Amino acid sequence: MTKISHATFGAIALAMTAFPAFAGDIEAGESAFTSQCQNCHNVTNDEGEVLAGRPNMRTGPNLYGVIGRQAGTIDGFRYGASLVDAGEAGLVWNEDDLVPYLLDPTTFLRETLDERRARSQMSFRVRDEDTARDIIAFLTQFSEVEDNDTDEAEDSEG
Numbered sequence: 001m002t003k004i005s006h007a008t009f010g011a012i013a014l015a016m017t018a019f020p021a022f023a024g025d026i027e028a029g030e031s032a033f034t035s036q037c038q039n040c041h042n043v044t045n046d047e048g049e050v051l052a053g054r055p056n057m058r059t060g061p062n063l064y065g066v067i068g069r070q071a072g073t074i075d076g077f078r079y080g081a082s083l084v085d086a087g088e089a090g091l092v093w094n095e096d097d098l099v100p101y102l103l104d105p106t107t108f109l110r111e112t113l114d115e116r117r118a119r120s121q122m123s124f125r126v127r128d129e130d131t132a133r134d135i136i137a138f139l140t141q142f143s144e145v146e147d148n149d150t151d152e153a154e155d156s157e158g
């Protein structure tokens with residue numbers, strides 16, 4: 001048996017295309033949220049149930065539904081002007097924007113607004129991109145996001 005069968009090749013190709021586009025780990029994200037985010041944030045649904053973090057945590061805005069939400073729009077939360085400006089300029093949170101935001105909120109706002117003096121009021125940074133992606137995967141569970149990121153139209157056999 002020296003040649004790889006067609007079926008084996010097909011299985012490998014399938015495994016490769018089935019590999020998720022981004023590999024955030026929900027469980028790792030939950031523990032990172034608990035240790036890094038819940039000092040300031042919680043996740044509370046529209047019925048007032050606290051789904052992650054502690055009740056009555058208002059240092060940072062509620063993160064329920066944050067993926068797909070316009071930045072800076074939780075009613076009654078006193079955001080910094082820069083985040084509100086970014087939302088009004090069209091920033092809607094998705095993974096690609098949340099990663100750099102979590103790694104360095106002020107730099108992210110400066111680049112997004114093209115405004116050197118922009119500032120974030122979130123005085124916290126996630127230390128590495130993998131952790132940021134894990135936390136985003138965890139938060140995605142509490143957001144209504146369309147689940148069609150995978151493009152299955154590719155056929156590797158030419």
Ligand code: HEC
Nearest residue numbers: 036037040059060061071072073079080083120121122124
């Ligand atoms: C020290 C407190 C603190 C910690 C810790 C913290 N945040 Fe924040 N966060 C804030 C504050 C305050 C804001 C509002 C920022 C502003 O108005 O500029 C904010 C804003 C945000 C926003 C924007 C929300 C919106 O409505 O637009 C997201 C997303 C966010 N934080 C995620 C996180 C995540 C995820 C973590 C954990 C890795 C975290 N934060 C840790 C205080 C914190």
